[in-house]
Amino acid sequence: MLLGVNIDHIAVLREARQINDPNPLDALGICKFAGADQITIHLREDRRHIHDNDAKAIIEQSPLPVNLECAIDEEIIDIVCKLKPSRATLVPEKREEVTTEGGLNLNTYYTKIKKAVKKLHDNEIEVSLFIDPTKEMIELSSKLKVEWVELHTGTFANVYAMLNSNLSQTHHSIEELELPKKVLKDLLHKSRKDIKKSAALAQELNLKVAAGHGLNYQNVGLISCIKTIEELNIGQSIIARSVFTGLEKAIKDMKDLV
Numbered sequence: 001m002l003l004g005v006n007i008d009h010i011a012v013l014r015e016a017r018q019i020n021d022p023n024p025l026d027a028l029g030i031c032k033f034a035g036a037d038q039i040t041i042h043l044r045e046d047r048r049h050i051h052d053n054d055a056k057a058i059i060e061q062s063p064l065p066v067n068l069e070c071a072i073d074e075e076i077i078d079i080v081c082k083l084k085p086s087r088a089t090l091v092p093e094k095r096e097e098v099t100t101e102g103g104l105n106l107n108t109y110y111t112k113i114k115k116a117v118k119k120l121h122d123n124e125i126e127v128s129l130f131i132d133p134t135k136e137m138i139e140l141s142s143k144l145k146v147e148w149v150e151l152h153t154g155t156f157a158n159v160y161a162m163l164n165s166n167l168s169q170t171h172h173s174i175e176e177l178e179l180p181k182k183v184l185k186d187l188l189h190k191s192r193k194d195i196k197k198s199a200a201l202a203q204e205l206n207l208k209v210a211a212g213h214g215l216n217y218q219n220v221g222l223i224s225c226i227k228t229i230e231e232l233n234i235g236q237s238i239i240a241r242s243v244f245t246g247l248e249k250a251i252k253d254m255k256d257l258v
């Protein structure tokens with residue numbers, strides 16, 4: 001299973017202070033050394049974490065292929081074509097969202113997406129569509145002749161968190177907070193089955209399959225064992241854990257200096 005590491009979350013921390021520390025560029029060598037297969041970043045329309053100069057430097061200097069997530073906005077697609085990452089993942093984007101909520105609606109935006117895919121292909125950039133795991137979205141992806149689909153695992157991850165952890169700490173798309181365990185277990189089973197069935201259909205239609213969103217050290221095993229998924233893109237949980245796995249050395253280094 002390939003692992004793409006989403007390093008946006010390093011830029012989120014930097015933006016809290018609006019200085020150049022921590023610099024996501026410094027993560028590239030560590031990601032490679034640690035065995036990651038890909039760097040994933042998201043150039044948002046509002047540039048709230050990754051900026052144009054980050055994207056440029058990361059793509060130029062990364063020892064790993066770069067997967068650049070972006071909206072189906074003409075201006076952004078033109079920038080992506082100039083930046084030339086190995087892959088562009090088209091994602092839905094809302095300014096008010098905390099993170100990417102739900103997959104791209106390939107029905108509503110079919111013509112716009114088709115145009116974006118053509119432009120990216122003309123610039124020799126392979127394309128992935130971040131979609132909900134449904135038959136309809138897979139079939140439309142195949143019609144759009146993209147190389148990859150990335151299945152949104154957010155519903156699965158949210159239900160998993162509702163079953164196994166403190167709900168108040170999670171953002172979730174399921175309305176009812178007080179669902180009985182049995183219902184949550186059924187929902188978890190269904191959301192995983194949707195992912196598995198969609199991945200199998202995508203593979204049958206010659207699409208390469210990635211998945212991501214909300215995957216963490218507890219829930220990843222239930223997804224990584226699905227053989228038809230080739231790659232996972234994970235960010236929040238890796239960067240969150242690195243705070244704690246790196247904290248002891250960071251304090252010791254400072255203690256030596258003071």
Ligand code: PXP
Pocket residue numbers: 006008042069089091099100130150211212213214215233234235236237
């Ligand atoms: N894949 C896509 C397309 C995403 O938008 C995100 C979120 O930035 C991820 C994967 C990673 O999600 P998380 O940060 O929850 O691991």
